Amino acid sequence: MFRAIATVGGWTMVSRILGFLRDMLIAAKLGAGPMADAFFVALKLPNLFRRLFGEGAFNAAFVPAFAQMLTQRGPAAAQALAERMATLMILWLALLMGLGLVFMPQLMQVLAPGFVERPEKFALAVELTRITFPYLLLICLTALVSGVLNALGKFAAAAAAPIFFNLLSMIALFALAPFVATPAHALAWGVTLSGVVQLGFVWWACAQAGMVLNPLRAPSLAPEVRQVLRRMGPGLIGAGVTQLNLAIDVIIASFLPSGAVSYLYYADRVSQLPLGVIGAAVATALLPLLAKQIHAGQPLSAHRSINRAIEISLILAVPAAVALAVLALPILAALFQRGAFGPAEALATSHALIAYAFGLPAFVLVKVFVPGFFARGDTATPVKIGMFCVALNLVLNLILMGPFLHVGVALATTLAAWANAGLLAYLLHRRGKWVADRRLRRIAPRLLGSALAMGVVLAALSWWLAPGAGLQGVGWLALICALGGGTYFGLAQLSGGLDLRELGRLIRRRR
Template sequence: MLRGILTVGGWTLVSRLLGFARDMLIAAFVGTGLIADAFFVALKLPNLFRRLFGEGAFNAAFVPAFSGLLQAEGKQAAKQFAEEAFAVMAFWLGIMTILGEIFMPYLMLVLAPGFSATPAKFQLAVDLSRITFPYLVLICLAALVSGVLNGMEKFTAASASYVLFNIVSIACMLWMTPYVPTIGHALAWGVSLSGVAQLGLLLLALRRGGMTLSIPRPRLTPQMRLLMRRMAPGLVGAGVTQLNLAVDVIIASLLPAGTVSVLYFADRVQQLPLGVIGTAVGTALLPLLSRQVRAGEAAASLDTLNRAIEYALFLTLPAALALIVCAYPIILVLFGHGAFSLESARLSSQALAAYAVGLPAFVLVKVLAPAFFARGDTSTPVKVGMACVGLNLTLNVAFMVPLAHIGPPLATSVAAISNVIGLATILLRRAHLKPDHQLIRRLIGMIGASLVMTGGLILVRIHLFAVAPHGWPRYASLAALIVTGLLGYAVAVPVLGAYNLRDIKRVMSRRRLQSVNKSATSPVITTET
């Protein structure tokens, strides 16, 4: 499992860093004005589907079924299942895309109702959304191919494909802008063209992996009906975080101009640890848990879930506290250029701190949900998730006036924390989650080490960011904060018992053992994927 986490996490990190480069260019060229607001809303619809399918509901339903067929009935049966799913998805998503193109103005009234007060912004958002909407089909089909590769325990290409999204977007922004009405149009075309590149790369990787998908006539076979039944509730259960973020956009469109952009830049920063850690752990965890549950290895599945929680919180806890303390320096250094003003940086940093409050919960949702999906239970996360969506909407409305731009991210964080509490409580009652002594001991150590790190960050920030520095001192000050955080946490971790060198050596030795003997099975050795 650890090898899969590192592979997915490594490529996700590269993608997020390139994403920051893209967002820095957007901030410098566009700022937080009308074009930025319109483009970020246009990006929200296909991006919502990307996160739901690529990181959530589809994998939750497809990967366990594909992995089970691959193990029980062989490659040909799994290949036929994947081809049937590809044909059905292409057909229905194609229809959905056509309807979306036709009725986009009505969709925009739902997603960004506040834009209707400014006709120019509303029309621009509709135009850009029509350009980006075909990405829905492309990325969902890419998610299916990624699921096949993940089911075959080939994580590299599936994770690397997201890098193309940012590369193509940057290229279009820099070179297409002179030939289209606005830079927003260039960015929108970059989204759809990146979908073509991603799907092409994944199909090539699948072919090199020894499997080529043909496209049969779409038919609702018994396997497809079962897949769709499991997938439909999973769209909500696994994508509650994304639905909550969509609610944030709806509320933000009703707030002062620029709020959508302010929240976007804040969300992009907190998506770095969320994507690198949460997505990586969830992606690598699901196939392993599915095999262990299918094989009746109850003790192994409990150990796997404990270690996944451990791996996730080891980096998420300090990341959350660091983002809360250093929100303003981070936003200022990353985006404080060109059209992105100091006031925009201040507002966005406040939203980032509110998002960071729920960061550990965002990640834990991605870790706990596979414990249900691996057992074929997609309905329970839906029930918990829908309750949290309702809570998020209620809190958004309550916070909208007194907290303005801080309200939506804070409401989302509270909803995510409630989601984790609900999922964990149910897993504990069903005996599918039993925190062991190692997890509890290390969690206490992680919390202590994170607090030590936070104290150091506060002291350094007081001295270096008493006023907003300019030029290279700004970058040097942020670098000093990063070094302080890393060193403080690294020193405190072994002292407070979270991890030590012996633990790391043991994990690495397990990885070497598994690479030598892939057929070995043990309830303790859970790092194969």
Template sequence: MLKGLLTVGGWTMLSRILGLVRDQLLAAMMGAGPMQDAYQVACRLPNMFRRLFGEGAFNAAFVPLFTATLTTGGEEEARKLAREVFGVLLTWLIGLCVLGEIFMPGVLRVIAPGFAEDGNRHALAVTLSRITFPYLVLICAAALVSGVLNGLHHFGMAAAAYLAFNVVGITAILFATPYMTSVAHAAAWGVTLSGVVQLGLLMWAVRRAGFPLSPLPPRLTPEVRTVIRRMVPGLIGSGVTQINLTIDTIIATLLPAGSVSLMYFADRLNQLPLGVLGAAAGTTLLPVLTRHLAAEDHEAAHAAQNRAMDYVLLLTLPAMAGLLALAAPIMTFLFAHGSFTVEDALLSAQSLRAYAIGLPAFVLIKVLSPAFFARGDTVTPVRVGFLVLLVNLILNLLLMKPLAHVGPPLASSLAALLNTTILSLLLIRRDALRPDAALAGRVVLMAISSVIMALGLYGLNAMLPAPPTSGRTLWLAMLLAIEVPAGGVVYLLLLHAFGVLDLANALEGAKRRLNRRRG
């Protein structure tokens, strides 16, 4: 499982880094204002579908059934299942896309009610949304093919294909903008074109894996009905985080212009560790749990769940601490260029801190949800999801006025903490989760090490002078080049001192793996 997690996490990390480059271009060329707001809202719906299907409900419903069919019925039965689901999925998605294109002005009044007061911003958002909306068909189809590859334990290409979103996006922004009405139009076309590239790469990969797929005419077979029955409630159960972020966007459109943009760039940085660790752990854990449970090896399933929690918290806790301590210099270094001012970056850093508070909870939701899905239970996460959605909405309404662009991110973080707590308690109550004393002790020591590291970084920043106006980017680059590795070293040394990690053994293991690859 660790190998799969590292494979998916490595490709996801590269994708997130390219995503930061893409976001830097968007920030520099559009700043934090009406055009940026319109573009980000236009991307909200297709991106929500991407995250729900690529990392949530569809995988939760399809992968366990596909894996079980592959194990018990063989490749032909599994391929038939995948082709049947493919046909139904494409039919539904194309119909949804057509309706979305026709009724997009009404859709925007729901997800961006604040734009109604600004006719130009609303009109631009409608145009851009119509350009990006076909992406949901392409990326959801890609999610099915990716799920097949994951079920076959071909994790590499399934994760690598998502690089296309950022590679194509960067290319469109840089080279298509002169031929478009605005950079926002070029970026929007880049989103849809990236979906074509991603689906093409995955179809090529699954054929190369000896498992070619083509959709069958849509038929609601018993197996397809099972996938739908598990998927529909799972859209809420596994997608609570994304739905909460959409609620944040709805609320942000009611705040001053630029609030959507400030929250977007903060969320993008928060998504770096969340995507790398949460999505990777959830993607690799689900088929592992399904296999153990199918073999009725419950001890192995519990051990796998605990290992996944240990792995992600080992990295997520210091990531949270680092973002809290270094939010301002990181956001200023990355985004305070061109039309995106230093003041914009500092305001966005406030949103980032609010998101970072809930980072461990966001990641743990990805690790805990497969424990329900692997057991065929999508109803319980739905019930929890409804409660969390209600709490998030109430918190948003309470915090939006006094905290402005910080309120919605803080509401999402608090809702995620509640979600994690409820899911954990339910799993423990059902004996589906057994966090042992060793895991609890390690987590406490990881948390203490992260706090010490963060306090050291925060104290160092407080003692340093403000970055100069001239040469600010170079000054911040040098500062972060020292502080980030230093924080990592301090964290590792503390883990070693507390007995959580044996650095000598870890280095020796890394050398052995490196030598095996060279050999």
């Protein structure tokens, strides 16, 4: 599992770094005004469907079924299942895409109802979303093929594919901007083009792995296909509750003063670096592993895998959350404060980032606990918890948006994430599917204490050393983070929360 997490996490880190470069360019060109708000809404809709239908609900239902078919009936039967699901996905998403393009104004009234009172902003959001909407079909098929690769134990290509999204977005911003109406239009076309490239890349990787998929197989509702569809329905909420909460954030933020959507986007992008590197990597590696262990009759191995996944998550997510909360403003100033993105925008965004940072461990733990249900074919329980948390997020949004504006929106998402993680952990424990073992109980408080001590050191260093934003600010920020990281790992080693020698052995084994 460590090898898979390292592979996915490494490629995800590269993608996130390129994503920061892309967002720095967007901030400089678009800032945090109406054009940026419209583009981020246009990007949110296909990304929401991708994470729900593609990476979330579909993979939660498909990967365990594919792994079971591969283990019990062989590669040919597993390939047939993947091809049948690809055909159904193409038919379903093509219909959805056609309806979305036709009824986009009505759909935008649901996604960003606050834009209706600003006709120019509303019209721009509709136009940009129509350009990005085909990305939905392309990236969902990419998620399907990536699921096949992950179940085959091939994680690198699927984790590297998002790099093309960031590269092509940056290229489009420079190459297409002179030929289209606005820089936002150039970005939108770059998004759709990246979907074509990502799909082609993972399809080629799957063929290299010995499984050449044919998406034109005649539609079939074989028993195994119906099983995936039955599990996929409830999984829409169970696997995608965080994305639904973020979609609610956009809807609520559209009623707030101009710039609120952009503040939340930039803050979410920064918080997504550790979430993507840690949470997505752990979840991607854990789901097929648990499915194989459970279907092979190895419950103790599955139990141990969950505990080690939690351990890895805490080792990385807790200090990342503390660092983001303490260094929110220096991070945003160093990354984005240039061009149309000034000090006022950086300050407003930093408040949202602090709120998101407190929820980072919860976001990661949700990605660890949900596979514990999905690997056993139980999509109903995460659905019930997810529905409750979506409702809770909406209520908290309505309560907190008045006094705290966009910060209240981010805080509501954080509180809902902690409720989600807590309920998932409680039910897994009560059903005997997970118990925190002695090792986890011993190291968790020590990791927390080390991270809090690191936070004190970071606060002192940022006050003493950081001279401001810009290029120099990036250098000082890197120095502060390096000193903080050394403090955390040193204290964790001394307190017994982390064994760096064991980590070194795992890395050498990975190499």
